[in-house]
Amino acid sequence: MSLFMLECIVIFVDEVINMTKRIGVDIDAVLTDEGRGEENIWHSNICKHFDLTERIDNVYDFRDAYGLSSEEVEEFIAAKGLKIFREVPPRPRCKEVLSDLKEKDYNIILVTARPAENNTVTLEWLEKHQIPFDKLIHSEEKADVCKKEDIEFFIDDNPKHLIPIREFLRIPVLLMNMDHNQGISGEFIRVDNWTDIEKHISEILE
Numbered sequence: 001m002s003l004f005m006l007e008c009i010v011i012f013v014d015e016v017i018n019m020t021k022r023i024g025v026d027i028d029a030v031l032t033d034e035g036r037g038e039e040n041i042w043h044s045n046i047c048k049h050f051d052l053t054e055r056i057d058n059v060y061d062f063r064d065a066y067g068l069s070s071e072e073v074e075e076f077i078a079a080k081g082l083k084i085f086r087e088v089p090p091r092p093r094c095k096e097v098l099s100d101l102k103e104k105d106y107n108i109i110l111v112t113a114r115p116a117e118n119n120t121v122t123l124e125w126l127e128k129h130q131i132p133f134d135k136l137i138h139s140e141e142k143a144d145v146c147k148k149e150d151i152e153f154f155i156d157d158n159p160k161h162l163i164p165i166r167e168f169l170r171i172p173v174l175l176m177n178m179d180h181n182q183g184i185s186g187e188f189i190r191v192d193n194w195t196d197i198e199k200h201i202s203e204i205l206e
């Protein structure tokens, strides 16, 4: 093979790699169907565990939402976290939409703030529900992950992650509507389900 042909092949492979679109997807409340209001799986379990009847505030952090100490939250997660991670159902159509994206050669990178010690339960859940993905990364620093992994589009329910991703990387970000993020505004597109996500991905990336 001539050097010229080899160079042509390298350029072609580079182009094919660059054509692959890389999307980043959060797990909790994006892939998982936690439910809203009284039906939320975390809410019902926290209320049962601490004998509470309601939230104090609709915010992300359980300490502020339920008036719990860090120790109480840690004790709750240690007691019920794994069970919830195993039992929470996937959101309707997430498997189908991600499967279609895989068919179109998308690279799906799951980025979760769940600690790495939850890697096994997370992989088992993904396998059980046949959710397609290329990589699973555990990190609280999602903007850094997006930069390192060349992610072009990110979906999360926590504005804490989306705001820096949008601000520093200027990539499109979708916010999954949940009770805890209703009072927060930012440069994100709100979505309610995977049909909305599918629509925005096709409009923005295709």
Ligand SMILES: [Mg+2]
Pocket: 026, 027, 028, 029, 030, 156, 157, 158
């Ligand atoms: Mg989440």
